[in-house]
Amino acid sequence: MDLIPAPRLVTDYTADDCFVLGPDTVLAAGPGTERAERWLRSELGAATGHRLAPGDGTETDGIRITVHEMVTRDLGAEGYRLMISPTGVHLFGGGPAGVFWGAQTLRQLLGPDAFRRAPLAAAREWRIPFCHIQDSPRFGWRGFMLDVARHFMPKDAVLRHLDLMAAHKLNVLHLHLTDDQGWRVEIKRYPLLTEVGAWRERTKVGLRESPLWDERPHGGYYTQDDIREIVAYAAQRHITVVPEIDIPGHSQAAIAAYPELGNTDVVDTGALSVLTSWGVNPNVLAPADTTLRFYEGVFTELLDLFPSEFFHIGGDECPKEQWRASAAAQARIKELGLAGEDELQSWIIRHFDGWLAERGRRLIGWDEILEGGLAPGAAVSSWRGYEGGIAAAKAGHDVVMCPESHVYLDWRQSDRADEPVPIARVRTLEDVYRFEPVPAELTEEQAAHVIGTQANAWTEVMDSPRVVDYMVFPRLAAVAEVAWSELPAPAERDWPDFERRMEGHYARLDALGVEYRPPGGPLPWQRRPGVLGRPIDGPPPIV
Numbered sequence: 001m002d003l004i005p006a007p008r009l010v011t012d013y014t015a016d017d018c019f020v021l022g023p024d025t026v027l028a029a030g031p032g033t034e035r036a037e038r039w040l041r042s043e044l045g046a047a048t049g050h051r052l053a054p055g056d057g058t059e060t061d062g063i064r065i066t067v068h069e070m071v072t073r074d075l076g077a078e079g080y081r082l083m084i085s086p087t088g089v090h091l092f093g094g095g096p097a098g099v100f101w102g103a104q105t106l107r108q109l110l111g112p113d114a115f116r117r118a119p120l121a122a123a124r125e126w127r128i129p130f131c132h133i134q135d136s137p138r139f140g141w142r143g144f145m146l147d148v149a150r151h152f153m154p155k156d157a158v159l160r161h162l163d164l165m166a167a168h169k170l171n172v173l174h175l176h177l178t179d180d181q182g183w184r185v186e187i188k189r190y191p192l193l194t195e196v197g198a199w200r201e202r203t204k205v206g207l208r209e210s211p212l213w214d215e216r217p218h219g220g221y222y223t224q225d226d227i228r229e230i231v232a233y234a235a236q237r238h239i240t241v242v243p244e245i246d247i248p249g250h251s252q253a254a255i256a257a258y259p260e261l262g263n264t265d266v267v268d269t270g271a272l273s274v275l276t277s278w279g280v281n282p283n284v285l286a287p288a289d290t291t292l293r294f295y296e297g298v299f300t301e302l303l304d305l306f307p308s309e310f311f312h313i314g315g316d317e318c319p320k321e322q323w324r325a326s327a328a329a330q331a332r333i334k335e336l337g338l339a340g341e342d343e344l345q346s347w348i349i350r351h352f353d354g355w356l357a358e359r360g361r362r363l364i365g366w367d368e369i370l371e372g373g374l375a376p377g378a379a380v381s382s383w384r385g386y387e388g389g390i391a392a393a394k395a396g397h398d399v400v401m402c403p404e405s406h407v408y409l410d411w412r413q414s415d416r417a418d419e420p421v422p423i424a425r426v427r428t429l430e431d432v433y434r435f436e437p438v439p440a441e442l443t444e445e446q447a448a449h450v451i452g453t454q455a456n457a458w459t460e461v462m463d464s465p466r467v468v469d470y471m472v473f474p475r476l477a478a479v480a481e482v483a484w485s486e487l488p489a490p491a492e493r494d495w496p497d498f499e500r501r502m503e504g505h506y507a508r509l510d511a512l513g514v515e516y517r518p519p520g521g522p523l524p525w526q527r528r529p530g531v532l533g534r535p536i537d538g539p540p541p542i543v
Contacts, residue, residue, distance in 0.1 A: 002504030003108050004477050005169055005484035007135035019084050021048060021063075021110070021126040026055030030066040035236050036091075036099040037065065044107065048126050049119035061088060063106075065099050068092040078171075079136030082106060084128050094136070097238040101169050105133060112507035115167070139437070141400055141452025142483035143172035143242075144476060146468075149179035149253075150278070151459040152198075152220035153468070159233050160465075164473075164512065166237040168480035173234060174312060174454060176244045177222075180252035180275035180283070184221045185243070189297050190258065194221045197257040200274040206421055206461060208279055210532040214463075227305045242364070243306045246314030247295060248285040248348050261285055261294060263322040263329065278460045280317045287323065287332050287344050292351060299352070303359060310379065311356055315349055316366035339372075346372030353378050364400070367392070383408075383456065385543035386439050393442055393449040400452055401437040405540035407455040407479055409472050410462065412535060413517055420470070420528035421461040422535040429519075432478040433498055434490035455479040461533070466515050470526050473516035477505055 001010060021044075029037035040063065041052045055062045070092075071079055077095030080102030084090075089106065093099030107114045109128050144165055146153065153161075162173060177184045183197035199219030205212035222230070234241045253274045255262040262269035263286045275281060285291050299311070320341035323329040333344050346369070353363040353375035364379040367388025374380070379398040382389030389399040404411070404424075412422040413429070437453040455476055462468045478498070487493055502519075509516050517526070 001109075001129075001131070002501040003105060004498075004501055004505045005481035006498075006501070007105065007133045008486060009134040011132040013130040017130040018127040019086070019089060019130065021050065021089075021128060022061070023050050024061055025050060025052060026062040027052040028055035028057040028062055028064045030057075030064075032067040032096050033065045033093070033099045035096055035238070036093075036103045039100065039236070040065070040103050040106075044110070044114060046118060047110075047114045047116050049122070050126075063089040063091070065091045065103070066093070067095060067099060071098060075134065075136040078140075079134075080105075082131075082133040082135075084109070084130050084132075086130075089128065097171070098136070100166075100238050101137075102133075102135070104167060104169055105135065107167075108508070112504070112511045115508045115511035137169065137484045138486055139450075139452035139483050141172050141454065142170045142480065143174055143400065143402075143452060143454025144170055144472075144479075145174035145176060145244075145402070145454055145456040147176040147179075147457060147459040147462075148184050149176055149182045149246075149459075151203075151463050152182065152184060152218070153459075153465065154220065155222060155226050155230065157465045157468075158230055162230070162234050162237055162239055164476075164514065165239055167508070167512070168477060169484050170476075170480055171239050172242060172452070172454060173239055174242045174244060174456075176246070176458075178245050178253060179250045180281045181278075182219060182221075182274060183253040183257065185227060185302070186221060186223045187298050187301050188224070189301065190294070192257040193254060193298075195257070197253040197274060200276050202276050203463070204277040205463075206531040207423070207534050208277060209534065212531060213276075224301070224305055231306060240308050241306060242308045242310050242312055243302055244312035244314055245295070245298060245302065246316070247352075248287070248291075248345060249316065249318030250281070250314060251285050252281055252283045255283055255285070258294070261291055263326045265328050266322045266325045280319060282319045282321055284318050284322055285348075286326070287329050287348060292348075295352070296355060299355070303361065309362055310364045311361050312364050312381070313349065313352055314365060315345070315369040316383070318345055318368065320345075342372035344372070345369075346375065349378065350375040379451070381454075385541075387543050389450065390439055390442065393446045396449065398449050398451045400454055401450055402454045402456055403542075404456075405542055406435040407432060407453065408458065409455050409475055410458045410460070412533070413471075413475070414521065415535075416521055418522055418527045418529075419533075420467070420522060420526060421531050422533035423461065424534065425536045425538065425540045427475070427540075429475055429478055429502070430495055430499075432475045433481065433495060434493055435479075435482050436487075436490050437482065453479070453483050461531075466526075469515040470517050470522070473509060473514050474502060474506070477502065 072094035079094040080098040198221040203214045259269035380392040411424040
């Protein structure tokens with residue numbers, strides 16, 4: 001079998017023994033399986049041309065899906081058992097999510113054409129090999145971060161990525177909604193955030209070294225109804241959407257819309273526009289009470305749109321030069337009795353940690369929130385390596401491991417000269433497959449605080465959905481297996497077997513219309529000749 005991610009346990013029977021899904025096949029759904037039922041009837045019905053009419057569970061030519069307490073006890077709410085036999089397809093889940101993940105495995109067993117939106121032939125046999133699969137995920141947080149701030153992704157593109165995530169059993173979409181280069185979500189009490197902050201005059205093509213510019217204005221944003229639709233669409237697929245509003249750095253788009261948010265005693269914030277180039281930017285939020293009240297208003301509206309337990313506040317790459325030069329910031333440091341600018345940032349993070357906790361939510365931020373003291377109750381997205389996540393886990397804080405050295409999908413995929421806009425070091429599909437989220441130095445109790453992992457797609461040079469496809473796939477398939485499957489130590493992983501299974505998975509991605517990077521290198525239209533990147537030789541340091 002070529003299942004991805006690999007299940008925990010598979011019992012194969014003879015290759016010739018198959019259940020045949022046909023025009024008379026019915027779908028019997030038990031209580032709690034409604035989402036999976038709708039999905040199966042919609043997706044498999046479209047691909048096969050068969051109705052999958054409702055059944056009562058007694059038929060021998062049918063698919064039966066059930067939430068079962070025994071599976072819950074043995075495999076957890078996201079676990080499932082899938083049995084294909086002469087009596088039909090029997091899918092038991094530990095909970096509604098488990099049934100849904102089992103349905104994804106069932107579609108893979110039907111073959112690549114089951115991933116199409118219409119049948120290719122009027123009549124064909126849809127054969128499912130007899131087998132027994134028992135499966136459950138290793139981690140509860142299996143994520144993908146999509147940066148829609150640097151280059152805006154239309155709503156339909158986000159919905160498409162949710163479908164692709166579901167196909168890989170990923171269950172957290174981390175949406176990076178704001179940055180220096182754009183604000184991407186409607187806030188009704190602050191309309192200038194989108195009227196001004198969602199648009200930039202032009203865009204740097206490539207990184208700062210590049211002399212090229214795209215002179216077209218770039219922008220876009222999601223209305224609150226768009227967000228409601230995205231969140232609901234994700235929930236139907238048992239995916240949680242975690243919003244990120246980046247503070248106190250990466251905030252020039254907000255300052256361009258409302259100049260009073262910046263350090264007005266240091267720079268003329270009224271002259272700032274939405275940033276048109278890339279890199280760490282010195283224009284950060286002022287540590288004023290009015291700034292806190294402003295973002296409390298922003299977060300209040302967003303909490304109504306995003307029901308997720310976690311709320312991401314960024315906290316990364318916040319230069320302190322303006323605070324050092326600002327009399328107002330220095331007065332705030334003295335007033336609060338802080339040791340310096342690092343503790344000032346920590347004070348801002350702690351404020352919103354308490355504010356979110358009062359509303360039943362949990363703050364999560366990039367590992368810079370460790371600087372100046374970690375906010376109580378906060379969780380950490382460890383991106384600069386393992387070190388921040390290790391420190392957080394040892395202190396009893398939850399961690400999502402996403403070190404740039406392993407799962408930053410804007411990093412180049414080979415050292416070939418024709419890789420488009422090559423950034424940083426090479427991270428191949430095999431490199432990602434050998435990523436281990438839990439450092440060996442953690443005790444069992446500390447390791448339990450590593451709640452999962454995610455891949456991050458920063459879009460400075462990903463200026464279209466086609467480019468995002470190329471950079472994200474197939475490496476996201478490897479991330480999915482790392483997050484779901486119980487794998488041995490990195491050096492002991494069966495790379496040839498994964499590579500073999502990927503041959504079948506490429507056919508699924510083809511059917512889904514994903515323009516992934518082929519194993520042999522970029523296709524002619526996937527190259528970007530003349531656009532400078534910033535490649536670095538050698539493997540990344542593991543810190």
